[in-house]
Amino acid sequence: MPEVQTSKGQLRRERLLNVLKRQGRITIQEVVERFGVSEATARRDLELMEKSGPVIRTMGGAMYDGMNAVRELPFAEKEGLSYVEKERIAGAANELIEEGDVVGLSGGTTNHFLAKLLKTRRGITVVTNAVNVAMELGGSDIQVVVTGGIMRHNSFELCGPLGEGMIAHLNIAKMFLGVDGVSSTGGITTYSEQEAQIAKAMMARSQATYAMFDHTKIGRTSLFSIAPLGSLQGLITDRPLPPQLSAAANAHGISQYVAGGDAEPAGMP
Structure with missing residues (x-):
């Protein structure tokens, strides 16, 4: 049967x-x-x-999407890609977080690495729509706020109106957003429409948003737009940005952080 x-x-x-x-x-x-x-x-x-x-x-x-050869990978497959680079990016993001901060974490493998680093911290509140990020922080001294919604199995992210409605009542100091593509013209993008919507909701309630991505995402534009480049306060990656993207970031006053290196303040050549 x-x-x-x-x-x-x-x-x-x-x-x-x-x-x-x-x-x-x-x-x-x-x-x-x-x-x-x-x-x-x-x-x-x-x-x-x-x-x-x-x-x-x-x-x-x-x-x-038969014409698009670039596909969204399940979390387990993405976790093994650029492993060292993502750990370094997470480390750079961790240095931007201070005691007393209310931090927003989207889904994605880099934010999962960041959650592991935050487990040893105190005096921090994390707002996340990712089930695996919340589970990683379980048992730590971190206060965790989990948004509602329907879980996407590829990323463990909770999406939909239920989560967006809850986020509308929150105030986030620093939002760390994993993205699938970043470019000077397309801004930050993702493969999923649902994840793009929940990311927009979290950004709208954040004082500062930092996009995190490894070098393979640079210059790529995924199907769904999250926000234009000018909506960000920081870019955290593992290699210096190419001239065009770096110049666009400087024009918008966006700080650039290269994992393992020093931050390049907004406006620097």
Whole structure:
């Protein structure tokens, strides 16, 4: 019996993929009506397709991304990429955090490394929408505030209106944001529409936002925009920025921090 159910599910997802290829995107409600399944099954199908094929989950549905060869990787795979660089970036971010700070941490592997460093600190409050970051800080002296929402399995981030509504009542001093791409023209971007929305909500309640990224993200523009470059107060990375991006950062008064090196204050050539 389980084999029959699996076969039916696979056939349905193949048909669903064909629909996505033809029309480019689909809503949860369309999946429910077209295939006669529950909303929970429709969401599960789209999540499975996002993990295995050229599908990107969006707010309330999904879109076909067959032309884009660059895919979002599950957290476990990303954690092993640029491991040393991400640890160094997390270390540089840790130095910017002072006792008494209310710190915002998005999801992502670099922020997971930062959470490990913060475990030994005291007098700090962390606001996060990432389940794994919150779990990492469990048992420490850090006060942790976890936003609500629906968890994305690729990143363990909680997203959606529930979390955005809670964040609207919070005040964050320093926000540390992991991003999938950063460029002078595209600003900071991510693969996920849901994560872009929750990141915008956290930035809106933060006094200062620092984008964290390794050198492989520089010059890349992912599908969904989080914010223009001018919305940031700091860029933390593992190598000096290329001239064009560095000049754009200076023009906006954004400090540049190279992990293992000194910070380059805003306005420096």
